Amino acid sequence: MPIRPVPVAEPAWWAEAGAALPTSTGEREEHWARGAYMVKAQYDTTAHPVRLMLVDSLRREFPIGGVAAPVHRIYWLDRPPLDRAQRSALTRAFDEAALYDDAARAERVQPRPMVRVATRR
Secondary structure (H helix, E strand, O other): OOOOOOOOOOOOOHHHHHOOOOOEEOOOEEEEEEOOEEEEEEEOOOOOOEEEEEEOOOOOEEEEEEEOOOOOOOOOOOOOOOOHHHHHHHHHHHHHHOOOOOOOOOOOOOOOOOOOOOOOO
16 A cells, blocks of 8 residues: 655754764765865776765865775764864874774884994005
C-alpha cells in the first residue's frame, strides 16, 4: 500500500550538520561547495581510492592529497577562523595521528666519526 510522505520541520541542528555533507554527488565524485571554492572527492581504484582537490571559481583544480576511505563529511575550519591555540592543537593532533599505523617508522642514525686528513709539507 503506497504511503504519502509526511513533511517535517527542519531540526535546529540540521544547518550545522548539513554543512559537512556533500552539496552534490555523482557516480565517481562528490562536491562540497563553500563560497567561491569547492572541495572535490574523486573516487578511483588506484593506491589512493579517493583523490581530493580544491577547485576555485575559475574551475582550476589544485590537488590536496588522497585518502584510503570514502569521504563522508568535511568539517570546515575557516568560519569562524581558528586562533593560534586551536591551530596548534589541530596540528599536534594530526601529527600524532600520523603515527597510529605501522607505516610510520622512526630510525636513529648514528653520527659518523669525523675523519681528519693530514697532509705533509
